[in-house]
Amino acid sequence: MFIHSVIKKSKVNGPGTRYTIWFQGCSIHCPGCANKHMWEHNKGTELSPAQLFSNVMAQKDIDGISITGGEPLDQYEDLVEFIELCRVRGVEIFLTSGHSMEEIKEKYPKILELVDILIDGPFEQDKVDDTPAWRGSTNQGIHLLSERAKKYVGYEPEFTTEMIFKENGNATVTGFTVPKFIKDMGEKP
Numbered sequence: 532m533f534i535h536s537v538i539k540k541s542k543v544n545g546p547g548t549r550y551t552i553w554f555q556g557c558s559i560h561c562p563g564c565a566n567k568h569m570w571e572h573n574k575g576t577e578l579s580p581a582q583l584f585s586n587v588m589a590q591k592d593i594d595g596i597s598i599t600g601g602e603p604l605d606q607y608e609d610l611v612e613f614i615e616l617c618r619v620r621g622v623e624i625f626l627t628s629g630h631s632m633e634e635i636k637e638k639y640p641k642i643l644e645l646v647d648i649l650i651d652g653p654f655e656q657d658k659v660d661d662t663p664a665w666r667g668s669t670n671q672g673i674h675l676l677s678e679r680a681k682k683y684v685g686y687e688p689e690f691t692t693e694m695i696f697k698e699n700g701n702a703t704v705t706g707f708t709v710p711k712f713i714k715d716m717g718e719k720p
Contacts (some may be wrong), residue, residue: 532609533575534583535568535601536703539590543693543706545625545648545665546683547594550587551705554600554610559629563656565667569601580613587617595623595647604628604639614645623679625665629653632672647680648673664688 533555538544544551553566555575564570578586587596596617603610603626614624626642627650628635635642635651643649650665651672658668664687665673675681692706 532580532583532606532613533573533577535575537586538695538703538705540593541597541693541695541705543688543690544599545595545597546686546688548592549595549597549625550590550593551597551599552583554598554603554606556605557600557602557629558605559602559653561629561654561656564654566601572605580609580616583613584616587622588620595625597625597627599627602629604630604635604642607639607642611641611645614642618645623647626650627666632674643676647675647677648683649676650674664691 535553535555537553538551541549541551553569555569556572557564557566557570560570598610598614617624624646625648626646630639630651631653632649632651635649648665649672651674652668652670654667655670656668658670660669675683690706692704695703695705697703
């Protein structure tokens with residue numbers, strides 16, 4: 532499978548502290564997408580499901596994994612294999628897809644048995660607000676699919692955007708209000 536990037540500990544890409552994985556490649560191409568650089572397929576770091584699983588298991592002190600992209604379901608077979616490995620170890624799974632719940636039920640039904648939290652639906656630029664927990668636009672559904680995910684009913688994240696500094700001095704901004712965050716960073720007090 533092709534992976535664009537990973538953040539080993541994120542507090543804004545799902546509940547708690549998440550190992551967050553951005554899959555490379557997207558066939559949906561939502562207008563206004565913030566991740567257009569992830570649309571092209573067969574780029575990024577190529578890993579087998581077992582290799583990615585090993586990377587996740589090497590990380591300590593996480594509450595689960597978050598899978599986003601690009602469009603993770605474009606790599607469906609490898610994604611299922613990876614998630615099945617994680618499930619055996621009890622890892623909580625959070626998945627974001629631009630496909631609607633109806634499309635997922637029809638084309639990718641097994642995924643609904645494997646994930647705990649699903650964000651579904653295409654990004655819609657005209658439906659962005661300042662506080663969409665875990666999603667890019669308010670039309671996207673938040674589905675708590677497992678019994679253990681029900682603890683997140685009414686969950687309000689402490690933060691919606693974070694900046695992570697790397698040892699080389701580069702920074703990554705991630706989260707769900709990134710455009711507002713960047714705009715606010717440029718405004719003078």
